[in-house]
Amino acid sequence: MDERVRQHAEILVDHCADVQRGDMVQITASKQAEDLVVALYEALGERGARPSLTWSLPKASRAYARAMDEDDYTTKAHDLAAIEETDVVFLVGGGPNAFETSDVPPAKSQAGSRAHQPILEERLGTRWVITTHPTAAGAQQAEMSTGAYEQFVYDAVNKDWAEQSEFQAQMVELLDPAESVRIVSGESTDLTMRVDGMQALNDDGDRNMPAGEVFTSPVPDSVEGEVYFDKPLMRQGNEIDGVSLTFEDGEVVDFAADQNEDVLESILDTDDGARRLGELGIGMNRDIDRFTYNMLFDEKMGDTVHLAVGAAIDECVPEDREFNDSAVHMDMIVDMSEDSFIEVDGEVVQRNGTFRFEDGFDTEQ
Amino acid sequence: MDERVRQHAEILVDHCADVQRGDMVQITASKQAEDLVVALYEALGERGARPSLTWSLPKASRAYARAMDEDDYTTKAHDLAAIEETDVVFLVGGGPNAFETSDVPPAKSQAGSRAHQPILEERLGTRWVITTHPTAAGAQQAEMSTGAYEQFVYDAVNKDWAEQSEFQAQMVELLDPAESVRIVSGESTDLTMRVDGMQALNDDGDRNMPAGEVFTSPVPDSVEGEVYFDKPLMRQGNEIDGVSLTFEDGEVVDFAADQNEDVLESILDTDDGARRLGELGIGMNRDIDRFTYNMLFDEKMGDTVHLAVGAAIDECVPEDREFNDSAVHMDMIVDMSEDSFIEVDGEVVQRNGTFRFEDGFDTEQ
Numbered sequence: 001m002d003e004r005v006r007q008h009a010e011i012l013v014d015h016c017a018d019v020q021r022g023d024m025v026q027i028t029a030s031k032q033a034e035d036l037v038v039a040l041y042e043a044l045g046e047r048g049a050r051p052s053l054t055w056s057l058p059k060a061s062r063a064y065a066r067a068m069d070e071d072d073y074t075t076k077a078h079d080l081a082a083i084e085e086t087d088v089v090f091l092v093g094g095g096p097n098a099f100e101t102s103d104v105p106p107a108k109s110q111a112g113s114r115a116h117q118p119i120l121e122e123r124l125g126t127r128w129v130i131t132t133h134p135t136a137a138g139a140q141q142a143e144m145s146t147g148a149y150e151q152f153v154y155d156a157v158n159k160d161w162a163e164q165s166e167f168q169a170q171m172v173e174l175l176d177p178a179e180s181v182r183i184v185s186g187e188s189t190d191l192t193m194r195v196d197g198m199q200a201l202n203d204d205g206d207r208n209m210p211a212g213e214v215f216t217s218p219v220p221d222s223v224e225g226e227v228y229f230d231k232p233l234m235r236q237g238n239e240i241d242g243v244s245l246t247f248e249d250g251e252v253v254d255f256a257a258d259q260n261e262d263v264l265e266s267i268l269d270t271d272d273g274a275r276r277l278g279e280l281g282i283g284m285n286r287d288i289d290r291f292t293y294n295m296l297f298d299e300k301m302g303d304t305v306h307l308a309v310g311a312a313i314d315e316c317v318p319e320d321r322e323f324n325d326s327a328v329h330m331d332m333i334v335d336m337s338e339d340s341f342i343e344v345d346g347e348v349v350q351r352n353g354t355f356r357f358e359d360g361f362d363t364e365q
Numbered sequence: 366m367d368e369r370v371r372q373h374a375e376i377l378v379d380h381c382a383d384v385q386r387g388d389m390v391q392i393t394a395s396k397q398a399e400d401l402v403v404a405l406y407e408a409l410g411e412r413g414a415r416p417s418l419t420w421s422l423p424k425a426s427r428a429y430a431r432a433m434d435e436d437d438y439t440t441k442a443h444d445l446a447a448i449e450e451t452d453v454v455f456l457v458g459g460g461p462n463a464f465e466t467s468d469v470p471p472a473k474s475q476a477g478s479r480a481h482q483p484i485l486e487e488r489l490g491t492r493w494v495i496t497t498h499p500t501a502a503g504a505q506q507a508e509m510s511t512g513a514y515e516q517f518v519y520d521a522v523n524k525d526w527a528e529q530s531e532f533q534a535q536m537v538e539l540l541d542p543a544e545s546v547r548i549v550s551g552e553s554t555d556l557t558m559r560v561d562g563m564q565a566l567n568d569d570g571d572r573n574m575p576a577g578e579v580f581t582s583p584v585p586d587s588v589e590g591e592v593y594f595d596k597p598l599m600r601q602g603n604e605i606d607g608v609s610l611t612f613e614d615g616e617v618v619d620f621a622a623d624q625n626e627d628v629l630e631s632i633l634d635t636d637d638g639a640r641r642l643g644e645l646g647i648g649m650n651r652d653i654d655r656f657t658y659n660m661l662f663d664e665k666m667g668d669t670v671h672l673a674v675g676a677a678i679d680e681c682v683p684e685d686r687e688f689n690d691s692a693v694h695m696d697m698i699v700d701m702s703e704d705s706f707i708e709v710d711g712e713v714v715q716r717n718g719t720f721r722f723e724d725g726f727d728t729e730q
Contacts, residue, residue: 031399034425042425044429045428046432048437054427055394055420056404059403060399063407064409066407068413068502072413077389077415078391078417078451082443082446085445085446161658
């Protein structure tokens with residue numbers, strides 16, 4: 001077995017999920033991720049955990065959804081019962097075709113999501129980890145050779161997470177006590193928001209692998225200004241590109257997209273919370289040095305920030321602060337590598353992708 | 366999609382499991398069976414059922430078992446919770462390599478089986494169906510081309526089950542009221558058993574697909590004589606071949622095997638019931654016209670009987686009769702095509718594979 005796959009599995013089992021003897025573990029993966037599944041099974045056997053394996057097969061999901069009546073989507077009682085008895089969940093991305101469900105009617109996808117909501121909520125109570133296995137389809141999406149893509153993934157994943165965590169802690173120290181944040185990029189993005197009272201967190205690998213961001217939740221009504229998202233995102237098998245949003249009193253009052261604007265609109269119309277920001281994240285994983293059209297990686301990229309419309313992050317919002325509730329959580333990315341800065345409480349903390357605590361930060365610009 | 370795959374899926378969903386709207390369905394399959402899984406998902410969507418999909422990946426199971434400590438096998442709480450909420454189970458055979466778990470220590474396989482027992486028992490309370498998708502590995506096991514093997518499987522599976530059921534009912538009529546059965550084949554097999562009070566059943570597709578046998582459970586202490594099993598069987602990734610057993614007062618008092626005798630011995634030593642017969646089955650699916658080293662098919666073959674050491678069949682044993690209890694149920698096959706006969710209450714009901722109610726039955730031999 002490729003030693004990089006084994007290392008990935010061990011990071012997932014030990015660093016991310018801290019798997020213990022007797023833990024009930026659920027793995028969900030496509031057949032393209034077989035190598036990682038075998039490595040995970042071996043690591044879980046060594047630690048005396050008890051895994052079960054769900055096969056992610058989008059081709060079957062598509063056939064099912066197209067045949068299914070929208071009204072017949074009920075919560076899967078057996079899946080709900082299983083997740084209630086589960087300690088650790090590994091969701092392994094990397095399928096055969098990112099567009100596999102692109103011809104499922106959106107109303108059915110949404111009916112499926114609604115029915116899945118109780119299972120999702122229960123899953124959030126486990127030690128869950130999302131990761132990706134590098135597949136040929138993932139490489140194609142990234143416009144890379146499979147070999148180069150594999151190395152890209154393992155550079156981002158198989159690293160010294162203690163060291164990375166210390167690097168990110170410097171940003172947490174700036175953001176956690178802050179009252180306000182301003183994001184400026186080029187002519188098209190100038191957004192302000194309050195973050196006072198919210199908790200800024202260090203994503204060093206307990207939920208996402210690769211990890212590598214610092215994130216918080218904005219005060220819901222405080223967001224003002226305009227933002228243009230430079231990179232496309234995949235949603236229900238559709239690519240949404242060229243999104244711009246205008247916020248007033250925290251709410252999206254105007255929006256546009258160059259591609260699949262109707263999908264964007266249907267997401268923003270899901271519920272009230274879907275028109276407000278739930279997350280501000282700052283990418284800090286320097287081994288992610290290019291966009292690969294996989295949000296798990298793109299949002300961790302060094303010279304980016306991402307904003308999510310929809311649900312806030314539980315751990316970021318203390319009980320006495322307003323929590324933005326929504327069935328949606330859609331991340332979108334702003335490229336901060338050029339003609340850009342992040343201000344915290346009126347002071348620039350990042351300019352053109354370089355943090356204040358890094359070499360090369362230009363204080364004078 | 367291959368129309369034969371679709372027909373197989375529809376027989377499974379409608380004829381075998383009688384799937385209804387809202388049914389919670391579990392499918393377990395290997396990636397080699399993807400086509401059947403997609404067809405099942407489409408059929409289940411049309412009927413408004415709610416499937417989940419477990420990936421059977423023997424390579425991972427092997428890696429896990431070899432890494433696992435024997436004492437750490439506990440019942441998987443999440444799998445148990447799931448099966449308790451499940452209405453219908455489809456177990457799809459046809460993996461990449463029938464020998465994949467052949468180098469797992471038997472003690473670990475047995476520890477795994479014991480831990481799985483509560484889940485198995487719960488599964489037996491669902492509408493469960495075992496079937497096989499024709500794969501290249503299955504064809505190799507059968508020593509056939511993949512194309513010819515596919516046609517063999519679909520001939521056995523995609524048929525008029527009402528007609529087949531009527532054909533088999535003739536044998537049920539003979540066996541159900543019977544007191545005793547004698548199986549004679551060549552010089553090496555002459556076995557008698559009582560079946561009085563037991564119920565003979567018509568396997569026309571509610572549990573196995575292909576179906577095609579008539580079966581009952583012998584009175585546990587009544588089995589006497591010798592039997593030689595002409596065909597090998599797979600057990601825990603091992604091929605056991607050339608098995609002979611000698612019964613006295615229902616118990617195996619002598620045994621031998623040409624290949625993997627130690628595996629046979631460990632199975633017979635599992636518990637008291639593993640040394641007694643739990644099932645007598647008579648194969649009646651004439652489209653299964655050759656051995657393919659897959660018990661699901663071999664045991665339904667027209668010119669065979671099979672006997673299982675271990676657990677009796679629940680439905681065959683009324684409450685006032687002794688039930689042979691065991692963690693084991695291992696089917697083995699006697700070729701009845703030549704120099705053979707089956708007697709029921711002293712009368713020959715099959716000679717050289719031809720039933721009394723079929724053309725060509727020789728009453729005089």
